[in-house]
Amino acid sequence: MPNPSVIVRADTLVTLLGGGQHEPADLADALRRAPVLVAADGGADRALASGHRPRAVIGDMDSLGSAARAALDPRSIHHIDEQISTDFDKALRNIAAPGVIAVGFTGRRIDHELSVYNTLVMRPEKTCVVLGSVDIAFHAPPEIALTLPPGTRVSLFPLAPVRGRSTGLRWPIGPVDFRPWGQIGTSNEAVAPRVEMAFDGPGMLIILPREMLDAALEALI
Template sequence: MTRAAALPNLEFETPVVLLGGGDVCAKDCKFLTDFTGPILCADAGYHTAQKLGLDVACVLGDFDSVDQAEIQIPRLHLPDQNFTDFEKALRSITAPQILCFGFLGQRLDHTLASFSTLAKNAGTPAILISDQDLCFACPKQLNVSVPCGTRFSLFPLERCIARSAGLAYALNGLELSPMGIISTSNHTTEPQVRIDMVSGTALVVIERDVMGLLCAQLT
């Protein structure tokens, strides 16, 4: 296994945005232009930030998609090609919450790599955001309040065992696996949802409409 090089640590006391080079929808653009916290870019995410006129705190990455010479703000060169810019950026940031835009859509291999990064860094409070969904690694215990009928899927990235309360299709010690049973297209039946991950790693995929409510509970 390749050992990761030591990375810098950027510490923030408030939630931050991490912007990648993938799709950014109209809802994303409005959120980003209204966001008052620190905004960081992973490599080509800098181009999106320029188009939107965002005030960016730092650009991180190997700079294979953006010319360092055009970056007139603080930048961190993270050249290790064994890891994606998304993973290197996550491992370089300490914050109560990292809202990640531009890491889903476009190339499927990039999207799958983003899911892998969430799984490998499950202790990092990172949330992937697209025009329809939010996605994050499920913690050992998750307790959230969302409206009844909210789409709430749990997708296993390995063999895992989970229990749930408040979902239409309960996970009462059920073994989930990418090659076996998965829990997609589930939905909430109670205002309070609880997930206990007995073992293994899974992603929570929940509809974008509850973004403000959910993110406030995950900080």
């Protein structure tokens, strides 16, 4: 049964914009693939400055500028007054869509960026790709098959103990006990056009070059 408390429902991909570092081309790339725009708190300022009006603004509203607030339809502003979760989490959990491309959540404060990756693992039911200037990152589903040019960097970073198996990687990942305080899997490499991975539980981040965004979306959605 649909969750009646969800704020944004969309049949297409959603672009979620934060207040972190991004270039106009980043937002444009996301919106071409995910035309519904949602802002996390102060991301609305960045949206309006770029000439875009978000369908909804979600967060605790501690960084939404007064000019942006005045320019927005008050009905589009959804104030969630708690400090237990981040604005990224508040927004992501209130979006019901096939997938989300998150822009403006990397490249500035390290603590903010780490909290984004923590949220990806906490909410494995949400399909979300974080778009950075160099890389993309997303939480690994139980099974995934990626179409990648041989030689593509495939990095794996565990945020929980997890094991997996793979085909198509230079260094197979099974049997490896991954854990954030032990074995990680950065700088692996595709050696076949199809890379398949499976994991025994949640907690693994997959990090690919930015130009593999479409390949990731095709595999996830």
